[in-house]
Amino acid sequence: MGNISDRKFEHIQLATAAQTGVGELNQFFDYEPLFSAHPDSVDLSLTFLGKKMQAPLWVSSMTGGTGPAKIINQNLALVTKEFGLGMALGSCRPLLDGSKDFSDFDLRPIIGDDLPFWANLGIAQLEELIDEGKLDSVKEMLSRLQADGLIIHLNPLQEWYQPEGDRYKRSPLETIETILASEIPVIVKEVGQGMGPRSLKKLLEMPLKGLELASFGGTNFSKLEKLREKELDLSKPIDLMFVGHSALEMVNQINLLKTELGSNILCENIIISGGIQDSLYGHWLSERCQLTNVVGRAKGYLDHASSIDDLRKFVTGQIETLKMAKSFLKAK
Numbered sequence: 001m002g003n004i005s006d007r008k009f010e011h012i013q014l015a016t017a018a019q020t021g022v023g024e025l026n027q028f029f030d031y032e033p034l035f036s037a038h039p040d041s042v043d044l045s046l047t048f049l050g051k052k053m054q055a056p057l058w059v060s061s062m063t064g065g066t067g068p069a070k071i072i073n074q075n076l077a078l079v080t081k082e083f084g085l086g087m088a089l090g091s092c093r094p095l096l097d098g099s100k101d102f103s104d105f106d107l108r109p110i111i112g113d114d115l116p117f118w119a120n121l122g123i124a125q126l127e128e129l130i131d132e133g134k135l136d137s138v139k140e141m142l143s144r145l146q147a148d149g150l151i152i153h154l155n156p157l158q159e160w161y162q163p164e165g166d167r168y169k170r171s172p173l174e175t176i177e178t179i180l181a182s183e184i185p186v187i188v189k190e191v192g193q194g195m196g197p198r199s200l201k202k203l204l205e206m207p208l209k210g211l212e213l214a215s216f217g218g219t220n221f222s223k224l225e226k227l228r229e230k231e232l233d234l235s236k237p238i239d240l241m242f243v244g245h246s247a248l249e250m251v252n253q254i255n256l257l258k259t260e261l262g263s264n265i266l267c268e269n270i271i272i273s274g275g276i277q278d279s280l281y282g283h284w285l286s287e288r289c290q291l292t293n294v295v296g297r298a299k300g301y302l303d304h305a306s307s308i309d310d311l312r313k314f315v316t317g318q319i320e321t322l323k324m325a326k327s328f329l330k331a332k
């Protein structure tokens, strides 16, 4: 509204609703309003996983092979391309059984060659493929998708809670080592519980292309599988769904490991994700993390992914907030 008198009137009307309490104060940044003009073109670009991204934002693995997945994935791919982000597919398991649903996952033509685009499979499927001597089918799938590599998700708790879940016959570590030996580029992630210091240390010492935290605090697949039960299963109490590690805890641990391991760290690309409820908190964690990183979200994008217009606005909001933060905030 351009009219000054109208604006002044609205100020009077809204003053009560505009009260804040000190408890709402963001504790993560110093606010320094003195030193910058309003940002116009702030360079947020970085090289991540060997590719140049225009902003440090990552669309974490979600869906494929079900009704609305195609439009969701296509919208996610469109904003990935438009804003220069990185994107991972949800589990590509449906593609292992043939070409059914391929179009849900066929996003490289939208994203183009210059941005990171990764496929995804679970440890349990990989274990099975190794046992059946079918690891080549993973390479074929990656080549068909023109994906940069494979994100492997570790989800023993989800599998345990899932009524039709798989059971690991070996440790995920052994499976990952076999995959690495086959020269498939690999990122490892959890699915919403994060992982502790011993797992982090081992993974950072391995020749992975990256590590995605998928920490506790956001979407929780143990809880989600429990919610899928048709009848309450007393043999699977809820206790285990609350174990895990927050993104902050994991970032702090990675920083400690950086000091401890020095040049023995072979995996240097970190996707900070899991429970990143807003872009400022993600930015704060990103500034804190001492390894090259981007900030990933799943549910945050999913909430807007059915409409390309909403999704564009959402991503624009993420990026504009980052630009303002770079201009006026300093991470504490």
Ligand SMILES: Cc1cc2nc3c(=O)[nH]c(=O)nc-3n(C[C@H](O)[C@H](O)[C@H](O)COP(=O)(O)O)c2cc1C
Binding pocket: 060, 061, 062, 063, 089, 090, 091, 120, 152, 153, 189, 190, 191, 192, 214, 215, 217, 218, 219, 220, 273, 274, 275, 276, 296, 297, 298, 299, 300, 302
């Ligand atoms: C609908 C949905 C489907 C998901 N499917 C997968 C999947 O197939 N593979 C995977 O590794 N993670 C999957 N995830 C987990 C996310 O990649 C992410 O690690 C987790 O949701 C935590 O991020 P968030 O708190 O931002 O949602 C899925 C998440 C959502 C919301």
